[in-house]
Amino acid sequence: MSRNDVLVSADWAEHNLDSPGVVFVEVDEDVSAYDKGHLAGAVKLDWKKDLQDSVRRDFVSGDRFAELLSERGISAGDTVVLYGGNNNWFAAYAYWYFKVYGHADVRLLDGGRKKWELESRPLTDEVPSRPATSYQVGAPDTSIRAFRDEVLAAIGAKNLVDVRSPDEFAGRLLAPAHLPQEQSQVAGHIPTAINVPWSKAANEDGTFKSDEELRQLYGEAGLADSKETIAYCRIGERSSHTWFVLRELLGHRSVKNYDGSWTEYGSLVGVPVGKDV
C-alpha cells in the first residue's frame, strides 16, 4: 500500500471526472454543501441519513449498504474517490466505512473540497444519474473497527490515540469549537491515551503532510508500530482521518478506529477517565 493507491491529487481528479470505472462521491458534515456545487459527475452520500442506522447508534446493515450503493450506481469493481469539506473528516470516515464493508478500491481526494475551491476549480449543481447496479457486501471487517470493551482492555496495553484538540483532550471543551459545548458526557480522555490532534497530519489547504513528516510526528509522539493502535475522537470522524494516515499512508499493521469515541466512552458508568486540571 502506498500513497498513490489511496490518494488522488486535484489534478488527477480533474482529468478523470469522466473516466469509466471511477466514481466520485462527496460526503460532508454540512450535508447541504453538495447541493451548492460539487465535482461534475459526483454522487452524494449523507453521512447521517445514508450511513447511520435510523434508530440504533450503529452503521447501516450490510444489506442496506449494498442497496444504497446499488441505488447510487456504484459497482464493487469501481474506483471510489471520496472527498468532502472539513478537511475530508467525513470523507475519511466514509473511506473507513467502505473498507469495513470490503470495497476494494477506495481513495481520498487530497485536500478535499477546500483545496478544490481554493484553486477555483469547476463545480456544478447538476445531479448525475447513474444506472443502478447490484452491489454485494460480505461480512464486515472488524479488524479495523474497535468496540468499547476492547478499548477498556487497551488501557495501558495498546496505543490509544486521542486525535481531538488539546482542549478537548484536557477536558476544557466537550466538542470541536464550531459546535455548542453543552453535552451529556463527562469531559476528559481515556487514561494512557496520547494526544496527537488530527490537524497535525494535515496542511492548511487540507492535504496530508508528507510520509516523512507523518512518520516523524507519530514517532515523536511515541506511537510504536510494534503495538496495536486504536484511534478515537468525539464521534469517530476525525479519528478516521488519523486511521487513514496510520494504516493507509504509513502502513501500520494493526490500527482500529473506535467510532463510539468520546460520546460513548464519556457516557459509560464506572470507567476510568483522565483529565488535566
Next chain:
Amino acid sequence: MCGAPQQSDDQADAATKETVIQGVVTAAGEPVASAYVRQRDATREFTAEVVSSESGRFQFFAAPGDWTLRALSARGAGEVSFTADPGVTDATLALSG
C-alpha cells in the same frame, strides 16, 4: 441536563452560557462567502474550521481565552487574534490577496 434551565428575566443571558465568537469575513469591505475560517487556540493548535455563509458570517462556540482566527479563500487570506470572554465576541476578518 434534560431539565428546563432556570429562566432569566434577561433573555440575552442565554447567550452568555456559551462563549460565542462570531463575525464576518470581508475583502475590500465586501462580505466573502465560502471562505474557510479556522480557529486556533493560544498555542496556535487547530480547534475548528467553518465555511462562511452567503453573507460572509461565521460562528464558533469556544471557551474563554486567547484565540486566533485565520481565513483562507480564493480571494486571499487574513488573520486576527483576540481574547474571548463568556458571551458573544465579535470579530472581523479582512482578507488581503
